[in-house]
Amino acid sequence: MKLHFFQETNQVSKTQDSTILLDICCGTGTIGQCVLQEYRRNNKVCCIGVDIIESAIVDARENAVANGMTESMCRYIAGKAEDVFPSLRFHIPAGFDLLESKVVGVLDPPRCGVHEKVVLGCRMMDTMQRLVFVSCNPAAAMKNVVDLCRPMSKKYNGRPFKLASIQPVDMFPQTPHIEWVGSSPVWIMSDTKGKVITCKAAVAWQAKGPLTIETVEVAPPQAHEVRVKILYTALCHTDIYTLDGHDPEGLFPVILGHEGAGVVESVGEGVTGFQPGDHVIPLYVPQCKECEYCKNPKTNLCQKIRVPQGNGVMPNGTKRFKCKGQELHHFMGCSTFSEYTVVADISLCKVSPEAPLDKVCLLGCGISTGYGAVINTCKVEPGSTVAVWGLGAVGLAVIMGAKIAGAKRIVAIDILESKYDMARKFGATDCVNPKSVPEGQSVQAWLVDKFDGGFDYTFECIGNVATMRQALEAAHKGWGVSCIIGVAAAGQEISTRPFQLVTGRTWKGSAFGGWKSIDSVPKLVDEYMAKKIKIDEFITHRFSIDDINDAVKVLHKGERSMAYLKKELYGSALEDANNAIAIDPTYMKGYYRRATANMALARFKKALADYAAVVRTHPNDADARRKHDECQKIVRRIAFEKAISxxxxxxxxxxxxxxxxxxxxxxxxxxxxxxxxxxxxxxxxxxxxxxxxxxxxxxxxxxxxxxxxxxxxxxxxxxxxxxxxxxxxxxxxxxxxxxxxxxxxxxxxx
Known part of the structure; x- marks a missing residue:
């Protein structure tokens, strides 16, 4: 049970001191218990749940115990709601009075609504001062709402309710709207095309300050631009480098973030390679395929929009973000710390809809950078020896690449020994703490002495000029190659004795691993799907966007490889559905909800399989049949497009x-x-x-x-x-x- 799913319901119910919460059609009691959890600290609140299904009541009681709620706080009754209401006073815990306490009802009906007798029972209960009607399918349950508010008549006795407010409540966050609106991201997003979108973003107002969660305005895309709904993003050291004021090109206020993934919401004029609903990854290294850099196979540093990107604006010199009337800068052409962003169409690539966006978003920077430095920049050969300075995400990706390339010895170097186990999992054969080097001896001299004259390839993944020198001078005389990946602070310079280079060592640099971004990132996604490269293992922390400053602290400590920010709760919802099905393989609602989640993620084949299971067992369920048919059309369309592409x-x-x-x-x-x-x-x-x-x-x-x-x-x-x-x-x-x-x-x- 995921209590955080129901935060909005807490706000809607507005419980007060000495409140009786009546959870009508309570099911397993989740909503009532969530409200109780939120308000019991400062208020006198009890919950009484009613449901006609006895097994649900058993589960509700178990959930209450699991959440630390006693019978004096939370009681559940099996029976028809309209029969329980008249005898409610006999079920109220001690210390509460039905006439003196505030009674707040919460009604969460099945998708088709509740029987009209339940509606009449609510109307006849004079002590109920507020009723929160929660529906995951408002269209089907609308008759209940109308009947609750009808004037008194022979058929509808009791006091009518007055509709005070209507509020969208994200009860099932893995879908883009309330459980289901349309059947694909293309249709869901069509309402926002050409309009300014208001959404949440983490804004950096100034250097060395915290990130602030703000409501921002995101303008529609202009010519050759794409607006993307960001579903997942990662926090990279490059973001922190700018936030801490080390970036000479850093501009404020700004929306940071450059490792994200999402779904295309709309496209601007002249965009032909993308359409709403496409799964995409923003790219901080663009690829126009027209400039001399793009046409040269020796580099990936496209220059077409380098100047405006460095100035924190779109290619035409304008901005798409506003907050409190002030324009916000873009960051690295991506700005993924916003629920919506606008990027140039040459700074975006389309990826397989089967790929999990919560994983492949990490290919937007660190993993691709380290892996590519091995494969593209240095072209490490089988049987080589490799040393890696820094065991963050980039360093681990270098180790992964070296192992894939067939290196016979991979030495991981870091002052935090807590990182060694992970380095070994990625393929490191040896781990070295520079602090353990004998006093009076340099790190590079010790490494050269211990590892047969040095290494064929060394990689600096920290961004420290001192370790850059160590890495070069630990490369083998005559043929050693040292690659700089880490970015040093502004104004710092590297140095070494010229003799180090004269005697055959080569010093190289690598940006984004040398990958031609639009051509290469989809292939990297395919490699991950084929289990040729790792991604899951890089993720060690997960945060909501609201807790982004906690993620910043984790990266500052350097204790882990990657801090990962979730902007949607797709994973939690799928986990819940999978667990429910594992407990009871005949539980069709689990299949229905798993299908809904996969549909929202554009995993159409998986969604179709679950909808088919629901339709087989419930052939007369028109809603399930409609969604099955819509999903099937999408699967067939994608198959056709793939066949002719x-x-x-x-x-x-x-x-x-x-x-x-x-x-x-x-x-x-x-x-x-x-x-x-x-x-x-x-x-x-x-x-x-x-x-x-x-x-x-x-x-x-x-x-x-x-x-x-x-x-x-x-x-x-x-x-x-x-x-x-x-x-x-x-x-x-x-x-x-x-x-x-x-x-x-x-x-x-x-």
Missing amino acids: FIPSMCTAVTVVEENYDGPHLDDVITAEFVNDMIATFKKQGKLHKKYAFKILLDIYAYFKEQPTLVEIDVPPKQRFTICGDVHGQFYDLCNIFDINGLPSEANPY
Whole structure:
């Protein structure tokens, strides 16, 4: 039972001193117990729960005991609510008076609502001064609300309730709204398109100050921008580096954060690679694929928006965040410490909807940086020796990469020995505490002496100029390579004796692991899904966004690798549903709620399997059937899109044409002769080799990408222009049209 799910209900119920809380249709008693937990410290409150299902009452009593509630505080009665109400005074704990105490009712009906007798029972209970009606499906239960408020009549006796307020209450936080609104993030988010969104964010108002949870305004995306609903984010040392005032480019006030993941809410003009509902990871290293840096395979440092990103603004020089009338700076082009953010479309990549966003968000910086420094920047070979300074997330990722690369010896170096166990789990063969080096001997000299002249590769992951020198000078003479990954404070300089470099050592640096971001991060996600790289093991702390300053303290202490911030409670809800199903595999509500959670996370295949289970056992449940059908449509659509999405994985250069192939051959350019040969081949029921078919598709794809959406056609007077429409995608039909009307040419346009 997750008591924190019901915080909003506490606020709505407004219990006061000497209050009797009447939990109607209480189920396992969660809501009533949550309210009691919140208010019993400073108020005299008791709870009486009523439910017609006896097994639910048994569970409610067990939950009360588990939460430290005695029978004098919390009582549960099995029976019909309308029968219990008249005898309620006999069930009230000592010290409470039905006439003198405030009576607050909480009614949480089934999805279809409660029987009208329960409604009449509530109306007839004169002592009930307030009723909180909680519904996870308001549309189906609306009749109950109307009946509670109807004027007195022959059918509806008792005092009517007056509707005082309506408040959205997130009773089931793993869904984007109250249990269910629509059936996919695309539809859910359509209402906010083009509008300013008000949401929660952690704002850094000044350097060396705390982060403050504020309500901010997030403007709609402009041209070539994407607005993203951030579901999960991690806290990185780079964020703290700026918050502590060490970043020379640090600007305030600002929304920090650059390791996040979420769902596209809306896109700006000119954005073609994303649509609402896509699962995405913001990228602090963009990839425009147009600048000289992007075209050069030796670097990943795209420069297209480097200047505005460094100035804390969007590419057009403006900002999308406001708080209390003041504009807020963007951070590293990401600003993931906000429930919504706006990023450039070249600073975002789409990832598999099957990937857990609470894990792959960490690929936005640290893990990718350390892993890539090994794989891309240094290209560590099998059998190499490696030393790593600093066992934070980046250092552990270096160790992971070195193990994957086949290094025979990996030495982990850190002054906190509490980190050694984790380093060994990632692949470290040795752990060294620099403080244990004998007095009078430098760390690098000791390492060179102890480890056969030094290491083939060393990696500095701290950002300390002293350890940068240690790492270089511990690299093996003649061939050792030292890679700087950590970022030192502003104004600091590295130094060494030139002789260290003259004698064959190489000093390198690595940013984001050398990955071309948009091309590479989705592949890293796929590697994680295939269990080739670790992510789960990096997460050692979890915080809500409200507790972000506690996460900052953890990173300051350096006690763990990664502080991870949850902005949604998807994981908790899925855990609850899984536990319920494990206890009772026939508990269909567990399958329904697990499906709802997976649907909100866009894990459509898993959601469909659970909806199918519900529909099989409850074939007449129209609501479950509707959601099953909607989910099935999405699964089929995604499968179709995947089937026709050939471009990213196609490479015709390596496709071999077999010797027994007797069809037409295509060189670089499609000629009239080739098309005529192809038409003749088709007439004989022959086939075109896939190498050439793919080549044609790729050429057409490239051509259409270069064309504008609307093309102006000017047909000279008395000239013919052939329009081919609705050929059902059949290339053979198109060739028949060519055969009848002649091949396309300047004189015979199509």
